Amino acid sequence: MNEVFQAIAMVSMGIVGTAVVLARDPLRQALILGVYGMTMIVTFFALQAPDVALSAIVVTSVGLPPMVLLALRKLREYRREHEE
């Protein structure tokens, strides 16, 4: 039973990882990155690593997305300011 769970978690990690790369718009990619973090966390739990899963939870849900979104906002504001 555990083997099936591990196999499903890892295969879903591979599929969502491919989707992260194939999404060209950075804003859409930030959302898919959140889902990718979720599959990564489930895989870490399946591999009996709760400490690593806790670290991945805090980083992919509250450590990385604010930086990506704030950088994107700065780029958009700068472009709008210099085109007028």
Next chain:
Amino acid sequence: MTFLPYAVAAWLFVVGLYGIVTSRHLVHLAVCLTVVQSSTYLILLSTGYVRHGSAPIYADIPPVATAVDPVVQALTLTDIVVESTITALLLALAVQAMKRFGSVDPTFLRQLRG
């Protein structure tokens, strides 16, 4: 099943590299680098897995129970937090590139001078 984690990790590595090579936006490039990094976490944790082993936390299981390797988990744990800061450094460089060159397209950045 004995080879699936390594196959998924190798596939993620190559897919992430493909994203970096064909990227048209510096923020997209930084996120693809995150995918490459996470493939190494998967390899590390898979080498330390013991069949029918539990987590190496002995708060409620007897100290003689079989558990997975704690050393690779310690390496991966600090790795995740530190490399998110490196991604933040890449994003800061992207913001400064926009200010200095007016574009975040890597192919366009090579042609501008000064």
Next chain:
Amino acid sequence: MSQRGRLLLFLPSAAVLLFLLIDGLQRLTGFGHYPGPYGFVLNGVGVNQRHATNLVTAVNFDYRAFDTLGEEFILFTATTAIVLILRHMRGERERPSGDELRRENASEALRGMALAFVAALIVLGGYVVTHGALTPGGGFQGGVVLGCAAFLVFLAGEVVAMKRVAPEKLLEFADAAGAAGFALLGIGGLVFAGVFFQNFLDLGKPGSLNSAGTMPLVSISIGIEVAGAFLLVWTEFLDQAVLVRSGGGGSE
């Protein structure tokens, strides 16, 4: 080299790289058959030697504390580099704080919930940091949770509220104090017990809060450092996105 030329060069080499990776990885022992003795030795002696029940934290902060010192200073250096890179360029000025900084588009539900969770996150962060040697947790995870508690003040209101709760001088001091505290605990091991990073405090009973020697202290100092570093990075990005506006001359 054009975009298509680069892609044509990359695809065959990616295929060769994939083949070499799979060929190399399948020479490892199969998934689940861990051979090496180091993990089994640590699992056997860890609880009795260090009186800690979370062996991953024991490896991080005691057995391999030297590696963690290096990683922590990577964090410190990267944060310093971000603060240096995002310095104000010539021609930029900071928008004066005023009513336009209040986020009128934010919904009331977001602001109410964010305000309600600040105190809960501080308690949760403190719990995760101090129980590093007992349950899954430790300095790195709890530090990010503590940083998020101050970041929620920004989500609940304005940028100036967050700057009043976490001013930049305090964040820089916390970052440096955490890093220095960890190094000083290592030197304490050198001074009191003769070996760098030796656990020199009383070990206590495994399972109680005051056990495992220097591990709770190391956990607390790393928690302070990680919280300071993450908040500093968020503040820099927030300044750039919301406050800094380029003047008439633009970039140089």
